[in-house]
Amino acid sequence: MDFQPFDASKNLDEQRELFVACFPENQNTSSVSKEHYQWKFHTFPAKPHSYEFCGYDQSKMVSYYAALPYRYSIHGEEQLCGMVCDVMTHPNMRGKGVFTKIGHYSTDQLKQLGxxxxxxxxxxxEVIPGHLKVGWxxxxxxxxxxxxxxFNAVFKSKNLSFLSPFANIATACWRLLLKIFERKFGGTFEIIDQNHINKIPGYDSFFEQWKKxxxxxxxKTPDFLYWRTHAPGSEYDIILLRDKSGLIGFCLTRFTALEKIPCVAILDWMLLEGKDRARFSLNRALYSLVRRYRAEAVVTMMSPYWAERYGLWKLGFIRSPYAFSMIIKKLNDRISDEKLYNEKDWHLMWIDSDDL
Incomplete structure (x- = not known):
């Protein structure tokens, strides 16, 4: 096996073929296109735009490993994170230690690059053990x-469509009950599209106040948000919450289908401290998007700590059996474990990944 930095000017066709082989479920989506690759790895608002590595078995590319340079404030200090994505091992090479080897090589290179x-x-x-072997x-x-x-799509997928009307009525009753006990919020909401995401009045001061x-x-700078929401063919909606003091809430959403359920997905959700009641106004804004797209659910990903902080159950959310894992490999020994490995210190959602 030969591992080396990836050169898109010479080997992009091979990389795209490997992507389709490793992620066949994406074959008919825009993510397999060269345009999507160029957006993701060569327009990120940083220099370098990305870090890419690949592995060859004789003359054939069989593995690939990439990271995007996400910047974080870690207890008040700026740290550079390599958000690892598009890790691939050709199906014919799985079970031969290739995943572990390219993981070692790539993270060692990332450490040397700062x-x-x-x-x-x-x-x-199934991918977790390979990461743990190399220090994650x-x-x-x-x-x-x-x-x-x-529940139309849920029950249709289980050949139980006759139950949908009953479940829909029960859900409507539950939502009516929640609305009765909803605490009123005197502010307003506005929904804009992604083309205006880097021109939101008051956003910079709002974000600095939130980050404290x-x-x-x-x-989440305006440049980062613009890049994150401008993959080829993608569309996003941004909910802005305001009261007399100005911008107090920001929510990034996208219409998608998860497990064949048409959903409004929340990628990011920021509320200023002390503005908890604004979540009810946010809920009304989400409902307007549900109606616009004829969605059947709203979905989001976050830690149990923040789910409790945001009072998701008061808005009618339930915890599903599906969960992502937040994994880290520390490359700079000057960062203490206490700063990196405490769930309550992080505010993580899909925006922190490359998903959706």
């Missing part, structure tokens, strides 16, 4: 939470 730690968000349990640690779980509006209460926070 990356302080790497992060990852796997959901498939599972920090905590990130469950998926679901707020159902209708989050020990470990991703730098």
């Amino acid at each position: 990356i302080d730690f790497t992060s990852g968000y796997p959901i498939r349990p 640690k599972i920090v905590f779980k990130l469950p998926i939470y679901i707020q159902f509006y209708r 209460n989050i020990p470990n926070a991703l730098f």
Whole structure:
């Protein structure tokens, strides 16, 4: 096996073929295109735009490993994180130690290049052992939470469509009960599209105020948000919450289908300290998106700590059996374990990954 930095100018066709072989479920999506690759790895608002490595068995590319340079504030100090993504091992080479070898090689290279730690968000349990072998640690779980509006797709997938009307009525009653006990919020909400995400009045001061209460926070600059929401063919909606003091809440969403259920997915959700009641206004904004897209659910991913802080159950969310894992490999020994491995210090959602 020969491991080396990946050169897209020479080997992009091979990399795209490997992507399709490793992720056949994405074959008919835009993520297999060269345009998607160029956006993801060559337009990120940093220099370098990305870090990419590959492995060859004789003359054939059989593995690939990449990381994007996400910046975090870790207890007040800026640290550079390699957000690992698109890790691939050709199906014919699995079970031969290739995953472990390219993991060793790539993270060693990232350390030499000045990356302080790497992060990852796997959901498939079979990939976890390979990461643990090269020094990664599972920090905590990130469950998926679901707020159902209708059950048509759920029961149709189980050939139980006759139950849908009863479940839909029960859900409507539950939502009515929640609304009765809803605490009123005097603010307003506005929904904009991703083309205006880097031009939100008051966003910079809002984010700085929000970040003060989050020990470990991703730098969600306007440039980063613009890049994150501009993959080829993608569409996002942003909910902005305001009161008399100005911008107090930000929520990034996307319409998608998860397990064949049409959903409004929440990628990020920030509320200023002391503005908890604004979540009810956010809930109304989400419902307007559900109606716009004829979705059947709202879904989000976050830690149990933040699910409790945001009072998701009061909004009608339930915890699903599905969960991502937040994993870290520390590359800079000057960062203490206490700063990296405490669930309550992190505010993590899909925006911290490359998913959705």
